Amino acid sequence: MSKTCPKCGEDLPDDAHFCGNCGYDFFKKDTASKSNSGFDGKIFLAIIVIVAIIVVGIFFAIGSGGNNSTNDNADVSEVDLTITEVNGYTSSSANPQSYSLYTQALFNKVPSDLKGYNVRTTYLDANGTEIGFETETLSNIYYDSDYSLSFGYYTTYKKPNPDHVTVEIIKDGKTIDNFTQKIDQGKIKFLN
Structure with missing residues (x-):
């Protein structure tokens, strides 16, 4: 088996750490890829948190409206x-x-x-x-x-x-x- 250098297309052995033709560092690419993947994960997590905050805000806004009408009904029995x-x-x-x-x-x-x-x-x-x-x-x-x-x-x-x-x-x-x-x-x- 062999792997191909993504930068220059050179065929290399599977255990190669560097491309013998252009010097491409296979470990650096994986680290960069993991870093980008982590960054994308952080963005995804931030989006989920923002959406959750919005949903909770809407829930409390609707819930407060409902509580006010419940309080209005409670007023009926207060006098x-x-x-x-x-x-x-x-x-x-x-x-x-x-x-x-x-x-x-x-x-x-x-x-x-x-x-x-x-x-x-x-x-x-x-x-x-x-x-x-x-x-x-x-x-x-x-x-x-x-x-x-x-x-x-x-x-x-x-x-x-x-x-x-x-x-x-x-x-x-x-x-x-x-x-x-x-x-x-x-x-x-x-x-x-």
């Missing part, structure tokens, strides 16, 4: 209340006379951080037409109590005839839950 009654009063000393409505509720569950939470209390008549509403921050309404808290004070100069109330829990501008209660008109003095 729970029971409307206990809707009451009202008049200001008989004022001219013209004004009528005020307010809602009382037990807050069964609230988030530890009240930031970004609002409460919109809407009073509606029997036809579902809005009489009026009041929007307040949850932090202004809520304090730790075993008793019903009053909120949603709405005042008008036209005698209202409320049928039901809706209390919306709003987080960062988005309604996450609402509670509706029929109003016992017998409890509102100016209606009797």
Whole structure:
């Protein structure tokens, strides 16, 4: 068997380390070849690492989006209340006379951080037409109590005839839950 010099084409014995014609070093070629192969391997490894970083970044970006919507769903259960009654009063000393409505509720569950939470209390008549509403921050309404808290004070100069109330829990501008209660008109003095 013989091998051929890649530089000049001379036929050489298999165990030749150098080409007798041009001086080509067979070991240097193998070292260079291994070096190039190592370099190519490093480039290939670098490409794999970059692609992996991009894929992981996309995964976390998509995962974060999913977690936000999960958190939005979790917000729904962070506020729970029971409307206990809707009451009202008049200001008989004022001219013209004004009528005020307010809602009382037990807050069964609230988030530890009240930031970004609002409460919109809407009073509606029997036809579902809005009489009026009041929007307040949850932090202004809520304090730790075993008793019903009053909120949603709405005042008008036209005698209202409320049928039901809706209390919306709003987080960062988005309604996450609402509670509706029929109003016992017998409890509102100016209606009797």
